[in-house]
Amino acid sequence: MSKKRKRDPETVGSNAEVSADSKPQKSKKDKSKPRENGDERPASPEKVTFASLANVTETDPSTEENVAEGLNDSMEVDKPEDPKSIGAGSDGKSGSKKEKKKKKKDEDLSTGHLSILSKFDKYRAQILESGPKTVAKEDVPEEPLQGLHPLPQPAQVPVQKVDPNSALPSYLSQPTTVPTSQRPPFSSFNLPDLLLHRLENLGFTDTFPVQSALLPLLLPDNRPPSTPKADLLVSAATGSGKTLSYLLPILASLINRIVPHTYALIIVPTHELATQVQRTAHSLAAGTSLKISTAIGTRSFEVEKDHIIANDTGSTGADILIATPGRLVEHIRNNPQFTLRHLQWLVVDEADRLLSQSFQDWVEIVGDELQKPFPIEDGNIGFDITSVGLRAPKRASDIVRKVILSATMTRDVGRLAGLKLRRPQLIAVDDIGGHEIPIDGSDNEDQDQDQETADKGLRELNSLPSTLEEHYYPVSNATQKPLVLAKLLSDSNTKSGILIFTKSNESASRLARLLELLFAKKLGKKRKGNSTKDWSIAVSTSDKRKKEISANTAKFKASTIDILISTDLMGRGVDLPNAQLVINYDSPRNEKDYIHRVGRTARAGNKGITWSLVEDSEARWWWAGIGKVRRSNSEGVSKESAPELNDEALEIYEGALEKLGREVRGS
Template sequence: MTTFKELGVNPKLVKGLEELRIITPSQIQNEVIPVLLSGDTDLVGQAQTGTGKTAAFGLPLLQKINPSKKVVQALILCPTRELGQQVAKQLFKFTKYTDKIFTEAVYGGAQIDKQIAALKRPTHIIVATPGRLIDLVNKKAVDLSHVKTIVLDEADEMLSMGFKKELDQILGFLSDVKNKWLFSATMPHGIKQIVNQHMAADAHRIEINKKEVVNKNIAHQFVITQEADKLQVMLEFLKTQKGNRGVIFCKTKKATKTVAKQLIAKNVAADAIHGDLLQKERDKVMRAFKNESLQLLIATDLAARGIDIPDLSFVIHYELPDKEEYYTHRSGRTARAGNKGISLAIVTTPEIKQLRYLEKALHLSFIQIR
């Protein structure tokens, strides 16, 4: 069994990992870390959500930073505020025993003046959402001339959120950067375009379980019922979970609001996140979910972008998604860091055809539980 030390990770970083109880490298960490530590390189990594991508790129990235140089040396692009904050927090935890490496997270929906002030302090790594980074560059509030590494984390999410133009722009003015690392759960056409246009032809390509785009620790289950009985079926399932936490997915804002109201009326600790919420309202719901005063989060696909809550036991598809990559990202919210989880689809008879399509497209096997 390989260790992080054997992969070439700095002993001071290994000490920080051990304190976080990260002892054995995951498959993507095993394959990616030695490549990224071997020298300057471009890399395309495909792996499902929850496989340890942050450490896979974060550890080599931290080793490339020169702490004595008080300039921005690396840039990590993320689709959402939540993911950006989470990545920055992880990097901070990894560096507990190393020389001080300063990371700053910047994102839309927050006051830009405060972020500009924060960037005036020594900063080695910027974690940013694409739109906010462009704003900061336009205001000449950030100097990227010393950047040697750029990471695109959850690239397919950034694409589906409409950031293609911004990504092209950022990669365009950082075209001379020696290390471009792209990570994505799926590889839609737009991602292939970015790879072909902005990355070296000999970029390393690493695919983890190509046939298993969805984590193998997830049990994919379904129940057939009438539309009017979906709520009752869900309540019966929740009883079996005895307080375990999960996310319920709907396709529309209207549906998330309705389901949340129905669950709250049944004294279930639940709340919804959707596009109509102000950022501070969304933050309040997410805080309540993270500190476990809420058992359930009801979300649309867009609103759930970048959410990473450890120890989620299940996800429920109250409505099936329109796109197969949405199913990948939905179900990837559970069974993280080697844990097991359930992905339950509550479907009506006409929806079975869509379920069979997902089964075939994603190489899954759905089990009917009643």
Template sequence: MKFEQYYIDEGIKTSISKLGYKKPTDIQFKSIPLILKGEDVLAIAQTGTGKTAAFAIPILHLLQERKIVGRPDGVKCLVMAPTHELALQIDGVFKTLSQYIRINSFCIHGGVDQNPQIEQLNKGVDVLIATPGRLFDLVSQGVLILKRVEILVLDEADHMLDLGFIKDIKDLMRHLPKKRQTLFFSATINEKIKKLAYSLVSNAIRIQVSPKDPVAKNIDHAVAFIEMDDKRFFLEDMIKDNPEKKMLVFVRTKVRAERVKKALDRVQIVSDTIHSDKLQEERERTMQRFRKGNVKILIATDVSARGIDIPNVEYVINYDLPETAENYVHRVGRTGRGSQKGQAVSFCSTEEQELLSEIETNMGKPISRIDISKSDYQFTLNISDAKADSWQSLLKEEELDLKKKRKKKKKK
């Protein structure tokens, strides 16, 4: 079935056509008719399969149809997302799809002044995309009224639970009408999310796409056994072997992200970092540079793994293996999106082998091993432009930087 055959507003069809989309993806094919009928939906699908459009297209049609017959103003659809980046991305999809209809969307998130957001809300918003923190702030202040919400979407709801928002989500329900349509979309599901979902929805229809394989088929996976202190040499080697490739490098902590960037700086490789210690404006600028290809190497913590659609990421490098098998799914899903091919390469140290076993169990199959002989391993260390350096020297540099910053603060 083609998009032009769907019973949806012609303006939305025009936007879809201009994007070059002709046929729906599996998750869109299964979700759109149910949402158009007003059903509650719990959808689990691989990342990169078009989940956002799967709910945005039918929601825009429903709201446009109701607006034509003169419904009262106010937020009619609330979409909750776990991170600023994902919320902004979802808003971008809604704005693109609603260019030729009378529905508007707006995104609110923390890290920026709330007053301009309040001003925009007072002007009138149909679709509100929000991160939990800022949403709860504005609701508790009484400046955001949600009593006219007809559709609630929780995107990557399991991650919101991981971030500790379960109580806030339940408290929020008191501010929403009991009679509403509720949609859950996620790449993974567990008992916690099931329990929350079924407590909020009414006779939800569960959709699961590719349940046997949680990761997209067009991603090639490989793992190399590299000791923790040697990983930077192999990352350097990989980048130099693929100078034009866009790479997303995942590390476990914010401190690690900055250390890896410094290691790359020392061998004249340009990179950037994104993590929760950075201001929202910085994070947005960084994502923009990476999307445009102005920066080819982005070092990230798991804050960037959830649902972010970054075009043409050829490689995802798991510099550190993730703490959970589910996070592996979200990380590698940043490559191989849609019909594109992607490469996921993991560096596994001796102390991470247990994590690797959990990831392989979750995938239901082993990850291909990159065979590195002792001589090749040593050769990679020897040819590095930083061969004379060590992590200890990097740590000393960091300590010096911190001392300098402290002195500057004292002077001020």
């Protein structure tokens, strides 16, 4: 029996096979000393290689199983054999070598198994991550899923119709329409008792559609004043009650005010409309301490200052200021005591006209004034609103509520941008019974509308009251138009309340004098019960003094004047309750002017009539533009025949023209 030799450390973990005749020799370069007690030196983990795993590139489940089985088999430790049995084989020398080789292999695996297992886990993880995601199937019983019932879903928001060719923002292309069938009483709204009593005394019990739509949105609620609210754009026909719809919320919010300041600013285009709004506000605010004043240029600048600001002379200033844009800019620039820092309401009435004209850049100037930061002493308001999660306002623009109104609301984004609206919403009330307004502003059934009119509809919302009766009279000979009008009026049963619009001051004065001369000759049939009465005619144009214009308006309302002839000066914002007939002697410049002209009648649900005398050269333009304006009246425009002119009427007309010529020449 041969003795066991000490193992060469360099042979531990090597992949070279030991031949049967070779004898292990200690390397001369190995200078390491053998351990004491004859312990064999274990193999270094760094020298142990696992080539079979390094060559694995695919994550085949069978490959992983075979590798694992090989490791398990190789890690089994054989029981030590009886020394007597060593070399008992037929070939003692060969058996001894095989035994040594086997023991060497077992010792290599036993000493490096920790390193091999760690490397195996590392390589296995890398292979699983880099290879295809295949997982060996295992017979694992599936557990029933629990708690995965479908959650209840909220109702889907109806899809809004969007014009893919429109560049308008959604609030302009998709206005909120208001049905006209609902007219709840004022008592159903959260109005102060004082205002309800005033409305009842003035004869107002039920709301108009525009009022029923705006009051819930504008009346004060329980939210803090600094809570942001949406600004409103309102498109409603003339005479639909827009003035009352914004005055009531303003008065309701200021009725308990303590310190007088300019809390509400109402901007209008003309001093006539300003006076009318002031009169309505005074009627509603009777019995309160609120002060309402105007800045419209009808009095000197120094006198006006004492009425709109608080000063040492005892004036309490104006809580509600109604101003024209030019005069307002003058106060902002030249009145250092005037400020808008306390402003809570900004109302722009007849917005299409105010925005289409510069008026000394009032939009930019008012906007800059609202952006001025509050003084430091105004920062302490007595209550820290930030404690309830609100942001403290730093300027008036943070709290002011803007209401923009017009009968022909512009949808020009460029014009509206200067107003710096906050979360704007467009409310459209046009007596269409609550039907949706098409994006192009035209009827769905009307497919013949030309592209030019459709493009205009994208920019503006136009509508006419349902109680308006429209008549179209063609005039083939323009030189005889005054005679045609005189004949129509003479044959009509309308005795007063007639408003006639012309294109210029000269045309208004000339027509007024010709009608006086023609009526003096008793042209046409005599009016029943009024055969001896002459027509009373007045002219209100821009070349007249304001006092004269106001006097004519008052006389017309009192029916002292039968016929009032004017330019578009009287076409906006003037309430003429007794106007029964509106006549377009000269065609308006556009659809907007037509809507505002005829809007002087058929107001507040009353009936009204309009005549349009159209020359042949204007007929095509008239029908393509004005004829396509959206109407709630199903009858539309009635095309009539011009009256026949006999020789006697023509002779009277020739005499009137001759006399007018002599008067003009002064002969």
